[in-house]
Amino acid sequence: MRRIKRLRLSARATKKLREEQTNANTKRADGTLSVEAEWKRARQNAPLKRMAGPRERCMYCGDSHGTDIEHYWPKAPYPERMFRWTNMLLGCADCGRIKGGKFPLVAGQRALVKPTIDDPWEFLDFDPETGNLVPRYQPATGGTTPKGEKTVEVLQLDRREALAKGYQKSFRRICSKIEEILPHAAPDAAALVHALTEADDHGLLGWCFRGLGVNANPLVALRQRHPGVWAACERAFLHV
Ligand SMILES: [Zn+2]
Incomplete structure (x- = not known):
């Protein structure tokens, strides 16, 4: 996993996303929001591919080609973040399938590494023997970091053979x-x-x-x- 620098959206794209989110919020308040249908209608390929770098890799595993707009906060339980630019990452089909709607919280705080904000290597470690990504050990606490543990668990980073x-x-x-x-x-x-x-x-x-x-x-x-x-x-x- 690598650190990702989030690009600024154009004023036009920002306005468009804001309108879509307001529209979704209104429908949600009315009880008429179908998250999947709404997303399918309005999705646009924002400049996520450029953010992912020349190889356009998935921002979670860094291995497979990034093909899908991935909602860091999943869109079904958190439709109020569906069109928020800062909630969008580029993901691969495998990570999308494995993560599904899972979104771990620890003491109310997000516990999945977000590569546009977090330095992945503060929370993850690499094992050259197996090729797996594992939670990083913290000498100060004598254990591993909860964010590292949850990220490895949700994305199964320690048991994907091709990835390793x-x-x-x-x-x-x-x-x-x-x-x-x-x-x-x-x-x-x-x-x-x-x-x-x-x-x-x-x-x-x-x-x-x-x-x-x-x-x-x-x-x-x-x-x-x-x-x-x-x-x-x-x-x-x-x-x-
Ligand atoms: Zn992936």
Whole structure:
């Protein structure tokens, strides 16, 4: 999963969404709102694909092609958020099916990672052995984060075989790019940043340079042998 920067909508698109939401709210108050029918009629492909990056990946799993407008707060129980731009993400068919209408709350607060607001790697960890995404351990509490736990549970991030294989593949590519430059006396930091960006299909650079990946090899070796290159990567991948 990678961090996503939400784009600003045009004034026209914002107005259109506001009108659709007002219309839905009125119908809901009248008892005539059919959420599915209303959504089908009015849905538009907002600039979510641009937000998802050149590969147009699903914003939850980062693996499959993003094909659907995904409502972070599901639209059936929360129709008042159906046309809200900040509630829309780009999702894949698998994540949509697995998540369904589930939306975990912990103590009344949303407990599913929202990649446009949250840094996924604050709550998730990657296991290179299995390729799974798991909840991140917090030394301060001696447990894992509730948001990490719920996100992994709702999206089944620790038991999707194809997903795990994809993450492992990305990680192997990242490792080999780093291992290639380790023996060099003065590696080119910009070239490595470029190669790593190309190698990472899943947002794993966030895990590598600011998540718990900083303690894994070959990241540790890179930091120790080439601190300047490490710092350049840290800066470059701050928002991945
Ligand atoms: Zn997905």
